Amino acid sequence: MSAIPGIAVFDIGKTNKKFFFFDEDYQIVEEEMQSFYETRDEDGFPCDDIHAIGDWVKRKLAEKLKDPAIKVRAVNFSTYGASFVHIDAAGRPLAPLYNYLKPFPEDLGDLFYYRHGGREQFATETASPILGNLNSGLQLYRIKEQQPHLFGEIYRSLHLPQYLGFLTHGKLFSDITSIGCHTALWNFRRNDYHQWVAEEGIGNKLAPLFPSDGTIDTFIEGQPLKCGVGLHDSSAAFIPYMCMIKEPFVLLSTGTWSISMNPFNKNPLTTKELQQDCLSYLTYQGMPLKSSRLFAGNEHEEEVKKLAAFYHLNPKYFHGIRFAQELTAPADDTAVASSFVFSDGQTVEKTYHDLIQHLVKKQKHSTELVLNDTEVKQLYIDGGFARNEIFMNLMAQAFPYMEVYAASVSQATAAGAALAIHADWNRKEDAAHLLEVKRYTV
Structure with a gap:
């Protein structure tokens, strides 16, 4: 039987990390889910272990390129957003994969928005609510202000999808879906980086943009491979x-x-x-x-827990309740x-x-x-x-x-x-x- 041609995809979520191999009909030929123990940053806040994830991606891809049952023509990556991997000139991570749920220092936020037009104007220009570390550009700003030595060592800061791509093809790129997703980096009115990126010296830490629908040619395990740049x-x-x-x-x-x-x-x-x-x-x-x-x-899940406790039922019971028009109130x-x-x-x-x-x-x-x-x-x-x-x-x-x-x-x-x-x-x-x-x- 000839090898099945297709694409490998790494889908990295906060909870589960998955590998897929799709054939040309987008049928899932192989699927694997991997979990990793979290590590902690210098403040003791939990975060994903970027070294463990990176090693798994490289190992899994190399394994599948050797698999005689499939022919990996391409690879791409999709991961959760608002997460930067800060690397040195040799491509080694310099810092933890800071968790976007970590609270952003309130006084530092006040200083930032004072410098750059105020919260309301800034949110409008960047098309995003004020979200603390979920505005991933501010993670770089925090490092610049609070960890200047680390900031000086950073050669490039790559969003997580582009870092996994870098491990595969060796090129340093940014992607518009990661840059343009509640990062506070992009000015939607000008369709370009927001001016604060240059004013604060952040821009030279970011890699050039690469088309999200483009690929980079590389060889791994002696085989040619088309590599996507990765997506949010x-x-x-x-x-x-x-x-x-x-x-x-x-x-x-x-x-x-x-x-x-x-x-x-x-x-x-x-x-x-x-x-x-x-x-x-x-x-x-x-x-x-x-x-x-x-x-x-989230609200549905929390309320179902309360109802299950009140009615002495397993929460799964609610999955089986059928729609009955007579049980609904008139719209108002x-x-x-x-x-x-x-x-x-x-x-x-x-x-x-x-x-x-x-x-x-x-x-x-x-x-x-x-x-x-x-x-x-x-x-x-x-x-x-x-x-x-x-x-x-x-x-x-x-x-x-x-x-x-x-x-x-x-x-x-x-x-x-x-x-x-x-x-x-x-x-x-x-x-x-x-x-x-x-x-x-x-």
Whole structure:
């Protein structure tokens, strides 16, 4: 039997690190999940072990290049964002992979925004709320101010996807999906780095940009290999939908965060939208992607725990509750409640419907923030809530003027990283079969 040609993809999440091998039909031929013990930075804050992750990536790729059952034509990377690997001139990491959840020093933040126009103006220009270390550019600023010796030793700072690419092809590059995702580095109005990057001496620590849909030729284990530059995971997960849906649409990606993404909204972010947790990403084609965020998945999980304890049930019980129209309240235009309140005396099914209706009301407000002034008529919902028929039916009722679909792409983030460089490794035209949809109507 001849070797199966395809692409290797490393999909590095905060919890799980995964390896995939896709064939030319984007079928998963191999999949492996790896977990690593966390290490700690100099302040004792937990963070991923960049040395262990890097060693695993190099070892796994070398192993698969020797595998007679497959033919690895290309490799790409998708990882969580807001994480820099700071390297010296020899390419060795100089610092821990600082955790973006680590609190950013308040006094240092005050000084930074005082220097650069104030929080409101800065957030508007960079199309991102003020998010502390999630604004990864400020991680470099913190090192400059608080660890000047380390800052002086840094030759380049690479976002995590580009560092893993560097381990493979040996080139130092930045990527627009990592730079353009709530980093505070990019001025969306000028479509260039924000001026503070040069003013604070940060720019010379950043590698030149490389096209997100381009590849670098290299040889590993004596074999030619096309290497992608790596992608931020949120942008990678959006690529299958961009490639497969031909009509204007909004994607609501649900998980811990529910993120509404509208590539057809070209209006600049306003201060009011930023205050309501809107932001912009840059797609792998360099286009702004207006988005809004809601912590809906987290709220659902926490409330289900409370309901399970109150009704003496296993939390898994709620996964099986079917939609019943008679258990829903009529839609109203009252203000969105910040938290869910339930009363005893109701059945568990009625209370759970009330919870989902509460979340849908919040979601409607969040999604409408990116729908304003657009002609989009299709809403695709993927992730956990797409499998919740109560949520999906209520979303169809909340958006009666739109076609509402539950959508799924198997391993969308990894598939997106493969699709970004499709032309460089795949002899087939497209992968439209990857997208599965189910329409919900009122």
